[in-house]
Amino acid sequence: MGVELTYRDAVAKAIVDEMNRDDSVYIMGEDIGRYQGTFRVTQGMFDDYGPKRVIDTPITEAGFTGIAIGSAMSGLRPIVEMMTMSFSILALDQILNHAAKVHYMTGGQASVPMVIRGPGGAAKQLSAQHSHSLEGWFAHCPGLKVVAPSTPECAYGLFKTSVRDDNPVIFTENPGLYTVKGELPDDDDFTVPIGKARIAREGTDMSLVCYSRMVHVCLEAAERLAEQGISAEVVDVRSLLPLDMETISASVAKTNRAVVVYEDWKFGGFGGEIASRIGEECFDDLDAPVLRVGGLNVPTPYSRVLELECIPSADSVLAAVERLS
Amino acid sequence: MAKAAKAPKELSETPEKLIDLYRQMVFIRFFEKKCNFAYRQGKIGGYMHTYIGMEATGVGFNEALRPGWDNVITAYRDHAQPLLMGSDPLKVMAETMGRVDGYSNGKGGSMHIYDFENRFFGGWGIVGGHIPIGTGVAFTAKYKKEDRVTVCYLGDGAANQGVVFESYNMAALWDLPIIYAIENNEFAMGTRLEYHASDTELYKRGIPFGIKSERIDGMDVLQVKEDAARIVEWVRENQKPYLVEIMNYRYEGHGAADNDRQLYRTKEEEEEAMLRDPIGRLARQMVDAGAATEADLEKIDDEEEERVEVIFEQADASPHPDPSEVYDHVYTDMTPEMGH
Ligand SMILES: Cc1ncc(C[n+]2csc(CCOP(=O)(O)OP(=O)(O)O)c2C)c(N)n1
Ligand SMILES: [Mg+2]
Numbered sequence: 001m002g003v004e005l006t007y008r009d010a011v012a013k014a015i016v017d018e019m020n021r022d023d024s025v026y027i028m029g030e031d032i033g034r035y036q037g038t039f040r041v042t043q044g045m046f047d048d049y050g051p052k053r054v055i056d057t058p059i060t061e062a063g064f065t066g067i068a069i070g071s072a073m074s075g076l077r078p079i080v081e082m083m084t085m086s087f088s089i090l091a092l093d094q095i096l097n098h099a100a101k102v103h104y105m106t107g108g109q110a111s112v113p114m115v116i117r118g119p120g121g122a123a124k125q126l127s128a129q130h131s132h133s134l135e136g137w138f139a140h141c142p143g144l145k146v147v148a149p150s151t152p153e154c155a156y157g158l159f160k161t162s163v164r165d166d167n168p169v170i171f172t173e174n175p176g177l178y179t180v181k182g183e184l185p186d187d188d189d190f191t192v193p194i195g196k197a198r199i200a201r202e203g204t205d206m207s208l209v210c211y212s213r214m215v216h217v218c219l220e221a222a223e224r225l226a227e228q229g230i231s232a233e234v235v236d237v238r239s240l241l242p243l244d245m246e247t248i249s250a251s252v253a254k255t256n257r258a259v260v261v262y263e264d265w266k267f268g269g270f271g272g273e274i275a276s277r278i279g280e281e282c283f284d285d286l287d288a289p290v291l292r293v294g295g296l297n298v299p300t301p302y303s304r305v306l307e308l309e310c311i312p313s314a315d316s317v318l319a320a321v322e323r324l325s
Numbered sequence: 326m327a328k329a330a331k332a333p334k335e336l337s338e339t340p341e342k343l344i345d346l347y348r349q350m351v352f353i354r355f356f357e358k359k360c361n362f363a364y365r366q367g368k369i370g371g372y373m374h375t376y377i378g379m380e381a382t383g384v385g386f387n388e389a390l391r392p393g394w395d396n397v398i399t400a401y402r403d404h405a406q407p408l409l410m411g412s413d414p415l416k417v418m419a420e421t422m423g424r425v426d427g428y429s430n431g432k433g434g435s436m437h438i439y440d441f442e443n444r445f446f447g448g449w450g451i452v453g454g455h456i457p458i459g460t461g462v463a464f465t466a467k468y469k470k471e472d473r474v475t476v477c478y479l480g481d482g483a484a485n486q487g488v489v490f491e492s493y494n495m496a497a498l499w500d501l502p503i504i505y506a507i508e509n510n511e512f513a514m515g516t517r518l519e520y521h522a523s524d525t526e527l528y529k530r531g532i533p534f535g536i537k538s539e540r541i542d543g544m545d546v547l548q549v550k551e552d553a554a555r556i557v558e559w560v561r562e563n564q565k566p567y568l569v570e571i572m573n574y575r576y577e578g579h580g581a582a583d584n585d586r587q588l589y590r591t592k593e594e595e596e597e598a599m600l601r602d603p604i605g606r607l608a609r610q611m612v613d614a615g616a617a618t619e620a621d622l623e624k625i626d627d628e629e630e631e632r633v634e635v636i637f638e639q640a641d642a643s644p645h646p647d648p649s650e651v652y653d654h655v656y657t658d659m660t661p662e663m664g665h
Pocket of ligand 1 (some may be wrong): 030059063087090109402450451453479480482483484510512513514565567579
């Protein structure tokens with residue numbers, strides 16, 4: 001059996017393994033070096049690799065993301081840590097308007113092998129400006145790849161693949177996942193391909209399609225549904241772009257019902273894309289309309305009472321399931 | 326970094342004013358300590374950043390402003406400014422605790438205090454984000470031909486963001502009556518000034534834009550008050566931007582969740598900085614000049630501590646918002662699509 005690690009340590013191990021494997025991999029971000037990282041993902045790395053490869057940046061997201069892109073176009077493989085993904089908004093021009101366009105605009109002459117990673121989604125009472133789920137926004141943009149792993153094993157395997165990928169990859173880590181524990185396979189060469197969903201729990205009566213922390217919310221919902229005699233399958237999408245419709249469709253073909261669960265604002269969010277794809281591709285299999293459970297369409301409030309209203313929970317999934325039947 | 330303490334001199338302020346300044350600083354300090362207490366109790370959550378050690382900057386600068394007329398905007402370290410500008414401390418404390426009696430009815434929290442009646446424009450969480458916004462507030466004053474001065478506080482870390490330079494340029498280009506007050510407390514979270522700024526004299530960054538720029542000592546409230554009065558009047562008179570780098574120090578962690586100060590500074594360094602404590606310094610000056618006795622000052626301390634205690638009790642008695650309020654204020658005129 002492999003080692004048990006937290007999600008945080010799994011990401012950290014993947015970073016270190018990739019830095020050891022390839023000299024051109026470096027990591028930069030705010031407070032990641034001497035301060036050991038705000039969420040401590042990069043703990044110890046500054047001591048081990050020094051300021052050449054573990055780079056403390058000023059608070060200038062647009063600037064250092066652009067520098068990472070330029071370095072990726074010219075031979076390096078940067079990992080950029082966003083202290084929180086909400087701050088990637090400041091670098092959006094560099095990511096969407098530059099990184100995502102390079103390979104296409106240059107007719108394939110140049111590529112941007114880089115990973116932008118960090119905590120995305122609501123934590124606890126961080127208020128409106130620090131709680132965004134942006135993975136769906138990035139997944140709207142051709143030229144980027146977007147992954148949102150839910151377990152230490154997926155995080156480890158997908159991170160290594162992301163670093164080795166020749167395209168810009170957005171790697172989002174919900175802050176609520178960092179302390180989640182799980183086992184890594186005993187295989188140093190273990191990776192998870194980008195674009196492959198996984199069945200997190202098997203079931204026959206409906207498919208709960210989700211990613212990132214919502215996988216755990218759906219697993220809890222599935223557990224409670226089981227007590228009511230309903231067998232829910234949980235499909236962990238893992239990769240938003242490319243999206244593994246094959247696995248999702250196969251699940252829906254078996255269960256004939258689907259609820260898509262995502263933390264981002266419900267209106268116009270990525271779950272809508274999954275739902276419409278299920279509608280288009282699984283129409284004959286469906287016994288009920290595809291439902292969405294998403295975040296409330298409001299800026300995330302500070303008050304814990306209000307914040308809890310906003311984030312989908314097992315209760316909100318159960319309420320949707322009730323509407324299914 | 327900061328200029329050395331001046332030799333005792335005739336204090337330029339009346340005894341009443343000195344006591345008032347002392348009282349304001351002590352009030353801020355007790356208020357912030359109470360916030361720390363509330364955070365440890367779990368009554369304040371999320372990110373919370375106190376102004377402890379930096380009181381002289383806010384108090385001294387606020388003295389130069391016309392209450393209810395001039396504008397102030399700052400980042401997330403935002404309790405002290407509204408308290409000094411006449412905001413209701415109960416509403417500030419209640420907001421940090423996410424209660425309905427807070428300025429934003431619990432929707433903003435500690436980082437997002439706003440009091441437009443007193444012309445405090447917040448209260449912002451994205452480093453650098455409020456600097457163009459503050460510049461826009463100054464733009465309005467000019468547009469309306471009102472002689473309001475806008476003070477835009479920003480940190481040494483924030484001073485590196487691209488929009489800050491864009492703002493300097495436009496403020497100078499368009500002659501906007503704004504003071505960029507860089508509070509250089511020597512740290513951007515866990516990153517020391519010398520690791521984030523290529524030239525650590527941040528005031529120089531105004532010069533290429535033709536902005537009058539200088540550095541002052543932010544640990545001496547009397548000096549800040551004097552400098553601020555001069556700068557604010559200059560801006561009001563000349564209707565042009567000004568950049569002032571105010572050297573101060575935060576005594577606590579970056580925020581209430583930062584318990585690792587030893588990762589970026591030494592105990593000795595902190596002890597040295599404590600010697601410059603703006604409250605202790607004013608106290609010594611007052612006692613030396615015979616403006617107050619130690620007993621007078623202790624009495625003020627007790628009074629302010631008690632006042633904060635009452636504010637805390639009242640704020641804590643305020644209810645949490647009702648879940649139904651979650652959709653309020655997304656728009657001025659409609660409600661967004663509801664439900665999960
Ligand atoms: C765009 C952005 N990047 C990063 C952060 C995280 N962060 C919050 S405060 C801070 C340090 C800011 O330091 P400084 O401007 O010196 O202000 P101080 O906290 O010292 O008052 C950082 C990195 C943020 N809130 N916004
Ligand atoms: Mg600072």
